Amino acid sequence: MSELSEKKIIGITGTMGAGKSEAARIVREHYPVLDCDRVNARLLEPGEAGYKALAPYGFTGADGRIDKRRMAAAMFNDPQCKAEIEAILHPLIRQRILAWIDQQNGRLVFIEMPLLFETGSQDLFDEIWCVCVDDDLALYRLKTYRHISEEDARARIRTQSDPASKRRQSDVILWNNGTKAELRKAVEEALRKEQA
Numbered sequence: 001m002s003e004l005s006e007k008k009i010i011g012i013t014g015t016m017g018a019g020k021s022e023a024a025r026i027v028r029e030h031y032p033v034l035d036c037d038r039v040n041a042r043l044l045e046p047g048e049a050g051y052k053a054l055a056p057y058g059f060t061g062a063d064g065r066i067d068k069r070r071m072a073a074a075m076f077n078d079p080q081c082k083a084e085i086e087a088i089l090h091p092l093i094r095q096r097i098l099a100w101i102d103q104q105n106g107r108l109v110f111i112e113m114p115l116l117f118e119t120g121s122q123d124l125f126d127e128i129w130c131v132c133v134d135d136d137l138a139l140y141r142l143k144t145y146r147h148i149s150e151e152d153a154r155a156r157i158r159t160q161s162d163p164a165s166k167r168r169q170s171d172v173i174l175w176n177n178g179t180k181a182e183l184r185k186a187v188e189e190a191l192r193k194e195q196a
């Protein structure tokens with residue numbers, strides 16, 4: 001168990017488009033799951049800590065909200081800008097994760113964290129599950145179902161650590177090259193092992 005608490009804290013990670021959210025949706029039917037992309041989106045809302053800290057970057061649109069397309073274009077075309085923004089947002093995300101963990105009473109809690117390894121966050125977790133998919137299938141799904149251009153998806157994926165290294169560092173591998181029903185089976189099997 002983590003030194004942070006008596007709970008078992010499980011991280012769900014994987015490359016962009018691997019199916020983390022899909023896996024998390026199934027886990028959420030049984031256990032609490034924190035979605036770090038949502039935590040980050042919240043931090044970027046007007047008045048929130050991330051929004052305030054990013055004011056000098058001029059990403060705010062006419063409606064007073066951060067224009068995420070503009071922010072993504074800046075970040076994924078300029079490694080220096082990306083590093084600066086991450087240095088602002090990642091510690092804030094970590095703070096929110098710790099606060100959320102503290103509020104949970106259950107024995108098992110899950111955190112969906114895309115950049116778990118990239119941010120060196122392994123220390124937060126008792127176990128890490130990695131959702132994996134072939135590269136071409138991830139790009140196809142992102143394009144077809146999430147309407148993200150292949151170019152934008154590739155730009156993000158290029159900056160993430162490679163899937164094989166994520167797999168090597170994970171305790172459980174959930175392959176998602178098949179149907180959603182097959183992913184559900186794999187997730188439910190992993191959950192059964194936790195309950196055993």
Ligand SMILES: CC(C)(COP(=O)(O)OP(=O)(O)OC[C@H]1O[C@@H](n2cnc3c(N)ncnc32)[C@H](O)[C@@H]1O)[C@@H](O)C(=O)NCCC(=O)NCCS
Nearest residue numbers: 015016036037040068071072075089093114115156159160
């Ligand atoms: C660039 C931003 C504005 C794009 O917002 P958008 O709503 O389009 O995407 P969303 O936040 O839902 O992320 C979708 C996926 O993009 C990938 N991604 C997001 N941020 C990053 C990053 N810094 N590096 C690599 N990949 C990333 C992840 O696979 C993530 O699951 C947003 O992702 C952001 O603020 N990123 C910086 C904070 C961060 O690192 N978040 C991810 C870890 S919690």
Ligand SMILES: Nc1ncnc2c1ncn2[C@@H]1O[C@H](COP(=O)(O)OP(=O)(O)OP(=O)(O)O)[C@@H](O)[C@H]1O
Nearest residue numbers: 015016017018019020021022141145146178179180
């Ligand atoms: N087995 C599957 N069959 C068909 N579509 C799938 C499958 N798994 C996931 N998808 C779809 O593929 C897309 C990408 O999956 P998902 O959003 O879960 O990935 P993710 O790893 O959370 O990506 P991100 O890093 O962007 O958050 C979604 O539209 C999802 O519904």
